[in-house]
Amino acid sequence: xxxxxxxxxxxxxxxxxxxxxxxxxxxxxxxxxxxxxxxxxxxxxxxxxxxxxxxxxxxxxxxxxxxxxxxxxxxxxxxxxxxxxxxxxxxxxxxxxxxxxxxxxxxxxxxxxxxxxxxxxxxxxxxxxxxxxxxxxxxxxxxxxxxxxxxxxxxxxxxxxxxxxxxxxxxxxxxxxxxxxxxxxxxxxxxxxxxxxxxxxxxxxxxxxxxxxxxxxxxxxxxxxxxxxxxxxxxxxxxxxxxxxxxxxxxxxxxxxxxxxxxxxxxxxxxxxxxxxxxxxxxxxxxxxxxxxxxxxx
Amino acid sequence: xxxxxxxxxxxxxxxxxxxxxxxxxxxxxxxxxxxxxxxxxxxxxxxxxxxxxxxxxxxxxxxxxxxxxxxxxxxxxxxxxxxxxxxxxxxxxxxxxxxxxxxxxxxxxxxxxxxxxxxxxxxxxxxxxxxxxxxxxxxxxxxxxxxxxxxxxxxxxxxxxxxxxxxxxxxxxxxxxxxxxxxxxxxxxxxxxxxxxxxxxxxxxxxxxxxxxxxxxxxxxxxxxxxxxxxxxxxxxxxxxxxxxxxxxxxxxxxxxxxxxxx
Amino acid sequence: xxxxxxxxxxxxxxxxxxxxxxxxxxxxxxxxxxxxxxxxxxxxxxxxxxxxxxxxxxxxxxxxxxxxxxxxxxxxxxxxxxxxxxxxxxxxxxxxxxxxxxxxxxxxxxxxxxxxxxxxxxxxxxxxxxxxxxxxxxxxxxxxxxxxxxxxxxxxxxxxxxxxxxxxxxxxxxxxxxxxxxxxxxxxxxxxxxxxxxxxxxxxxxxxxxxxxxxxxxxxxxxxxxxxxxxxxxxxxxxxxxxxxxxxxxxxxxxxxxxxxxxxxxxxxxxxxxxxxxxxxxxxxxxxxxxxxxxxxxxxxxxxxxxxxxxxxxxxxxxxxxxxxxxxxxxxxxxxxxxxxxxxxxxxxxxxxxxxxx
Numbered sequence: 001x002x003x004x005x006x007x008x009x010x011x012x013x014x015x016x017x018x019x020x021x022x023x024x025x026x027x028x029x030x031x032x033x034x035x036x037x038x039x040x041x042x043x044x045x046x047x048x049x050x051x052x053x054x055x056x057x058x059x060x061x062x063x064x065x066x067x068x069x070x071x072x073x074x075x076x077x078x079x080x081x082x083x084x085x086x087x088x089x090x091x092x093x094x095x096x097x098x099x100x101x102x103x104x105x106x107x108x109x110x111x112x113x114x115x116x117x118x119x120x121x122x123x124x125x126x127x128x129x130x131x132x133x134x135x136x137x138x139x140x141x142x143x144x145x146x147x148x149x150x151x152x153x154x155x156x157x158x159x160x161x162x163x164x165x166x167x168x169x170x171x172x173x174x175x176x177x178x179x180x181x182x183x184x185x186x187x188x189x190x191x192x193x194x195x196x197x198x199x200x201x202x203x204x205x206x207x208x209x210x211x212x213x214x215x216x217x218x219x220x221x222x223x224x225x226x227x228x229x230x231x232x233x234x235x236x237x238x239x240x241x242x243x244x245x246x247x248x249x250x251x252x253x254x255x256x257x258x259x260x261x262x263x264x265x266x267x268x269x270x271x272x273x274x275x276x277x278x279x280x281x282x283x284x285x286x287x288x289x290x291x292x293x294x295x296x297x298x
Numbered sequence: 299x300x301x302x303x304x305x306x307x308x309x310x311x312x313x314x315x316x317x318x319x320x321x322x323x324x325x326x327x328x329x330x331x332x333x334x335x336x337x338x339x340x341x342x343x344x345x346x347x348x349x350x351x352x353x354x355x356x357x358x359x360x361x362x363x364x365x366x367x368x369x370x371x372x373x374x375x376x377x378x379x380x381x382x383x384x385x386x387x388x389x390x391x392x393x394x395x396x397x398x399x400x401x402x403x404x405x406x407x408x409x410x411x412x413x414x415x416x417x418x419x420x421x422x423x424x425x426x427x428x429x430x431x432x433x434x435x436x437x438x439x440x441x442x443x444x445x446x447x448x449x450x451x452x453x454x455x456x457x458x459x460x461x462x463x464x465x466x467x468x469x470x471x472x473x474x475x476x477x478x479x480x481x482x483x484x485x486x487x488x489x490x491x492x493x494x495x496x497x498x499x500x501x502x503x504x505x506x507x508x509x510x511x512x513x514x515x516x517x518x519x520x521x522x523x524x525x526x527x528x529x530x531x532x533x534x535x536x537x538x539x540x541x542x543x544x545x546x547x548x549x550x551x552x553x554x555x556x557x558x559x560x561x
Numbered sequence: 562x563x564x565x566x567x568x569x570x571x572x573x574x575x576x577x578x579x580x581x582x583x584x585x586x587x588x589x590x591x592x593x594x595x596x597x598x599x600x601x602x603x604x605x606x607x608x609x610x611x612x613x614x615x616x617x618x619x620x621x622x623x624x625x626x627x628x629x630x631x632x633x634x635x636x637x638x639x640x641x642x643x644x645x646x647x648x649x650x651x652x653x654x655x656x657x658x659x660x661x662x663x664x665x666x667x668x669x670x671x672x673x674x675x676x677x678x679x680x681x682x683x684x685x686x687x688x689x690x691x692x693x694x695x696x697x698x699x700x701x702x703x704x705x706x707x708x709x710x711x712x713x714x715x716x717x718x719x720x721x722x723x724x725x726x727x728x729x730x731x732x733x734x735x736x737x738x739x740x741x742x743x744x745x746x747x748x749x750x751x752x753x754x755x756x757x758x759x760x761x762x763x764x765x766x767x768x769x770x771x772x773x774x775x776x777x778x779x780x781x782x783x784x785x786x787x788x789x790x791x792x793x794x795x796x797x798x799x800x801x802x803x804x805x806x807x808x809x810x811x812x813x814x815x816x817x818x819x820x821x822x823x824x825x826x827x828x829x830x831x832x833x834x835x836x837x838x839x840x841x842x843x844x845x846x847x848x849x850x851x852x853x854x855x856x857x858x859x860x861x862x863x864x865x866x867x868x869x870x871x872x873x874x875x876x877x878x879x880x881x882x883x884x885x886x887x888x889x890x891x892x893x894x895x896x897x898x899x900x901x902x903x904x905x906x907x908x909x910x911x912x913x914x915x916x917x918x919x
Contacts, residue, residue, distance in 0.1 A: 035692055086895040092691060093637060097839050098894045100832060104887025111880040226828070229696050237692075266711040275700035282689045282697055356785060382787035394782035396775050398844070407775050411787035413768045417796065423763035428575075431767060435574045474786065 007259050008252055013145035015231075015251020016152050017214070020207035021224050022231040022243035023155065024200040030163070030238050031172035031196040032084070034095045038103035040225020042201055045106050046072055047208030047217045048114040051121050056114075065205075072201030073194075080193045088189065089180055103225075121212035148210040152244065155206065159199075159240050172196060176238070230278035236288030245289060250274045308367075309334040309478055309510050310355065315364030317350055317534075324350040325361065326534040332478070337504050337511045339525035339542075341518075343554055346531040348514045349391060352480045355512070356388055357381045368478075383411055387471035388480035391514075393463050397456035401466050404455055405441060408473025409434040441469050445499060461492045468499060472507075479503065481513045485520055493517065497524060522546065530554070580762055597751055602744040610743040615816045617857040618750040619808050624837040624849035625754075625761050626804025631835070632843035633765060634797035635777025636686050640698035642830035643705035644802050645809030646822050647675045650715050652810035653724045656737075657717065664729045664736060668753075668810045675806020676799040678705075683798030687791055702828055709822040725819040737814045746815050753811065754850075757804060762846050764800065773797050774844070805834075836886070840893050842902030851901040859889070 021039060028036040036042075049071050053064035083102065087095055163169035174182045175192050183189055211221055227250070235246025257273045281288065311331040317324045325347045332338045340348050353359040355366065357376035365372050368384060387408070396404050413434055419427035442448055445465050450458060455466055464484060471479055484500070485493045497520060503509050515521050521528060521542065528545045530537040532554040538545055545551055569584055571577040581587045605614065623641060630636050651671035655662070662670075682701040686694055709715050716724050726738045734745040764770050772793045775783035780790055813820045820826070833856060841852020860882050867878040897903055 083891055083895070090894075090898065094839075094894050094898050096692065096695075097835070098891050100836075101887040101890030101894070104890070105884050106887075108880045108882075108884030108887065112877065112884075116876075116880075226699070229699065233693065233696055268707060268711070271707045272700060272703035275696070275703055279685060279697050279700045282693050283685060286689055286693060358781070358785075378784035379787060379789055382785050388785060390782070394779050396778035396782070398778045399771070399774055403771055403774075407771050407783075407786050407788075410768060410772060415768070417764075417769060417800075420767040420769055421760045421763055423767065427767060431578065432574050435578065439574070470786070 007255050010145075011252035011255030012248050013142065013149065013251070014255060015248035016145070016149045016244070017207070017210055017247075018224070018227055018231050018251055019244045019247030020148065020152055020155075020203065020210060022228040022235065022247055023152075023159070023240065024203040024207065025228055025232055026235075026238065026240055026243045027159070027200045027203065028196055029232075030176050030240075032193055033092065033176050034084075034099065035092065035237070036102075036200070037096060037099040037225065038106055039200070039204060039228065040221065040223065041103040041106045041110070042072075042075075042204040043208035043211065043224070044217070044221040045075075045110045045208075046201065046205035047121060047212040047221065048110045048119070050205070050209065051119045051212070051217055052114045055119075068205055069202055072205055073198040076194050076197035076201050079197055080190055084193050084197075085190060118216045118218040119212075121209065121217050142214075144210070144214055151206060151210070155203065156240055156244055163240070168192070168195065227274060230274040232288070233278040234281055234288055236290040239288070239290035242288060242290035250277065253277055307334045308332070309369065310512075311367040312351070312355070313365050313367070315351075315354060315361045315366070317347075317354060317359055317361045323534050324359075325354070325531075327364070328531065328534070328536050329364075330529045330536065330539055332510060332512055333527075334477075334510050335504070335508055336526040337500070337513060337524055339513045339515060339521045339528045340531065341515065341521055341528060341545075342531035342537070345533070347534040348531055349482055350534075351531070352388060352482055352512070352514065355381070355480060356386060382474070385474075385477035386480065387474045387476035387478075389464070389467045389471050389482055389484060391482045391486060393460075393467055395455045395463060395467055395470070398454070400452050400454055401447060401458070401469075402438065402442070402451040404466055405438045405469045405473050406434065408470040409438060411474065412437075438469075438473055441472050444472075444502070445469050460487050461489075464488070464496070465499075468496075472503065475507075476509060479509050479511045481511060481515075483514050483516065485515060485517055493520065500524060518546075578766070580759075580766075594755070597755070598748065602747055607743045610747045611816075613857065613861060614747050615743075615750060616812075617854055618747075618754050619811050619816055620834065620837060620857060621754050621850045621853035622750075622757060622811065623805050623808035623834050624841065624853045625758060625846065626801045626808060627834050628838045628841075628843065628845070628849045629761060629764070629773070629804065630797050630801035632838055632845065632848070633770060633777065634773035634794065634801075635780075636683070636794060636797060637691065637695040638698040638801070639695050639828070639831045639835065640682065640701040640705070641805055641834045642826040642828055643702040644675055644679055644805040645812060645830060646705055646709050646826035647678050647802075648672065648806030648809030649813035649820060649826070650709055650724065650822075651675065651806065652814055653726065654715070654717075656727050656729060656814065660727065660729060664731055664814070665749075668807050668814075671810040672803040672807035675809070676803040679802020679805070680795050680799045683795050683802075686794045686798065699828070702831055706822050706826060709826075721821070723819050723821045724813065726814040726817075729814075737818075739818045741815065750811055750815060753807065757807075758846055758850065761804075761849075765844075765846065769793075769796065777844075836890055838900075839898075840890070840900055842900030845900070845902035847905065848900050848902030851905070855901065856886075860886070 021043060024039045024042070025036055028034055028039070046068055050064050050068045053059045053067045054061065059067065079102065083098060087098055163172065171182070171187045171192055174185070174187055175189060208217070208221065211224065231243060231246040231250050233246070234249055235242025235244070254270050254273050258267070258270050262269045308331045313329045315328050316326055328347070328351065340351060342348055350359060354361050355376065357378040357380060360375040365374060366376055368376070368386070396407065399407070413430050415427040415430050419425055442451055445468065447462065447465055447469065450462060455463055458466065468484065481500070484496055488496065500511060500513070501524065504511055513525065525542055527540065528542055529539045530545060530548075530551050537554055538548045538551050569582075571582065576582065581590055601614070602610070623645060627638065627641055630638050648671045651674040652667055655667045655670060659667070682698065685697045689697055710722060716722055728735050728738045728740050730736065731745070731749065735741045736745050736749050772783065772788045775786065775788055776790060776793045783793070784790060809826070813825070817825060837852035837856045838849055839852070840855055841850070842848025863882050863885055864875075864878055867873045867881060868875055873881070893900065
């Protein structure tokens with residue numbers, strides 16, 4: 001029984017990690033209707049920059065983090081200026097393809113600037129198993145993952161408040177609905193987009209830190225983005241809580257399937273299980289658990 | 299024209315049709331019929347449920363209550379494919395043309411159900427597929443001549459002005475050689491010259507091809523001139539049903555459109 | 562002035578509907594075909610044939626397939642790699658089991674098998690659209706690759722999981738595997754592309770093509786001209802997968818010689834072919850071919866310029882290449898979302914007036 005609980009907990013934690021990446025997606029999608037395929041690479045890039053600042057420039061952790069945040073904001077500004085501005089009101093598929101292009105650009109850039117070898121990321125997050133859990137319940141839980149879960153919870157709360165209560169948040173939602181209509185009521189599309197992509201970049205940094213601390217900063221980090229897709233489908237593309245819950249469901253589902261079903265079919269089910277789960281969801285509830293229903297009118 | 303002049307065969311009858319979206323009732327117990335060969339106008343203030351009624355006849359919306367009888371067959375709801383294959387065609391308020399295709403191709407799509415050759419022949423484009431394509435091209439060119447749109451036949455419809463787009467949409471509907479043609483605000487957004495043209499087309503279609511027409515329209519003079527009978531909807535309910543001059547004099551209709559003055 | 566159509570009147574619909582109604586276009590096509598079949602195989606050396614023309618033509622076939630699904634019918638698919646794998650593994654099993662049928666029929670058979678698989682994975686398209694469909698096709702992509710990796714039957718229980726193409730001959734010349742003659746391979750693949758490009762054009766200008774485009778442009782309205790979305794979408798998946806399956810079979814048997822599923826048919830392939838049709842032009846046969854040429858030639862050109870020209874080391878060159886591909890995608894999407902095919906059409910328009918400015 002404890003083994004099952006461990007599997008579930010491990011799945012929940014992995015799920016939270018997915019959610020962190022998915023959160024970045026949701027932000028950008030909510031505010032600009034763009035599905036940012038480059039989100040995973042942004043997380044990688046942020047982590048690379050952080051490590052780079054710490055190692056190559058010898059900055060202390062807190063300075064490096066601030067530096068990276070500034071870099072991500074600058075990146076958002078550049079993306080808006082060079083790419084988004086010119087793609088206003090294009091079809092979603094074109095925007096999506098552009099972000100794939102962006103992913104390639106960032107990947108190459110990251111490799112050139114900071115090198116493509118695996119790097120260790122240690123910013124002082126507690127590592128190792130939680131002794132308390134081990135002693136009290138005989139269950140193995142990583143302290144890092146608990147830390148990630150708490151961070152995610154804090155971020156979600158901040159973001160939820162931001163979107164619902166602030167003027168900027170409202171403007172963001174308007175922009176997501178209709179670029180041109182938002183422009184016509186005087187919302188500055190460009191500022192909004194820089195804001196959103198910056199916030200998303202910071203979220204990517206957090207995700208990058210968590211993943212990087214866990215398994216080192218390496219290229220495979222960008223592939224996590226692909227895993228975020230099923231998370232979004234489950235949770236709904238426009239829902240912040242959906243990203244979290246979707247992430248947890250995917251995380252648990254994957255782990256449980258791998259452990260209990262995997263042995264029967266040769267293992268490595270994790271590669272596609274999340275997608276099949278998402279596919280199932282799409283067939284019965286296309287807008288996900290919390291997304292907005294799409295209504296078509298003639 | 300008096301009521302006796304019209305043929306008495308009922309082509310379409312809707313009985314007690316009710317349609318609701320969530321809490322909003324779009325149609326509430328509407329019943330009327332359309333006789334073969336007539337031009338039937340459906341009028342009413344905005345939001346009265348006129349387009350919803352057409353969508354029900356077409357099969358896009360499925361009413362919660364009521365029946366639709368078409369060509370003698372009664373059913374609870376229509377399906378779009380069924381409607382199309384049984385000879386119902388329509389145009390839309392907001393123009394539902396295929397923006398990526400040319401005028402010619404759009405109208406050719408209207409011939410879809412008349413074309414039967416399979417994938418293999420089409421891939422080779424010889425023999426039966428080619429003959430069929432050329433035959434249907436001829437039929438479509440006749441429609442293009444009728445609507446006087448020869449000059450724009452190769453243009454992508456997305457680039458055409460609104461009035462011409464409406465004409466192309468009519469062409470696509472006509473290409474299917476329908477028995478019942480549903481027109482949703484065909485004159486919307488047109489100037490008086492364009493309206494005259496469109497009216498002429500509608501009358502020609504009705505008289506030359508014998509097509510039965512159901513017409514949603516806001517312009518009262520058009521309604522009075524073109525239609526044989528009129529049904530009036532308001533807030534999803536049926537207000538009146540009869541000949542144009544009767545409707546024009548009907549007190550409730552006038553109130554619904556113009557509002558009641560309170561002393 | 563060169564490209565004028567004055568004096569070229571058509572007096573029947575048949576001529577008007579011809580593939581290349583304008584005479585100048587016809588001459589260009591004849592010239593291209595002549596060069597392709599009669600000149601190139603004798604002029605180009607082995608490296609060019611093997612490393613450039615073969616992949617270009619094979620990807621052109623795949624791009625044609627994907628364009629049918631995504632460009633004409635509007636169904637986004639990220640499963641191209643997986644379907645190419647289906648084609649490759651099908652032809653492998655067939656070559657081992659029934660080599661006497663001859664290579665070309667086996668390729669066509671693998672195309673048909675892939676069409677069946679593609680139709681199956683296309684079923685979700687009835688309920689799901691746009692992005693969501695793209696994600697559903699990712700499920701197909703990951704699942705198929707996993708399956709070809711794990712299930713021993715597909716690679717005949719070979720220890721490495723790789724499949725290798727047995728040599729097969731046509732008219733006495735070896736055309737598959739590493740021993741194949743480059744010129745022969747080239748002619749074989751070029752013939753495939755020529756034939757199936759023509760088929761694609763025919764389908765596009767007929768009833769099925771129009772129905773696909775109707776679904777793409779406004780699927781709700783398509784229903785009321787009697788298009789059954791089910792049939793239209795599944796037929797698009799089927800035909801598209803047929804093309805992509807054949808491309809996969811040729812990719813493995815004629816070009817690579819041997820393949821391992823996770824490397825040869827992974828998600829990057831899916832992206833690559835998608836880039837080809839976006840850059841080349843959605844909904845265009847010419848676009849598919851131009852896009853394939855661009856995406857195959859460009860990295861080679863780049864590497865040559867960087868490594869041989871500037872002396873950059875190859876690791877750095879690889880990174881720059883990735884960045885350039887990404888940047889080019891973005892630039893194309895901003896400048897000409899309708900791709901190279903549209904640029905070609907614009908060029909022709911300009912040629913009508915040249916040398917006059919207006």
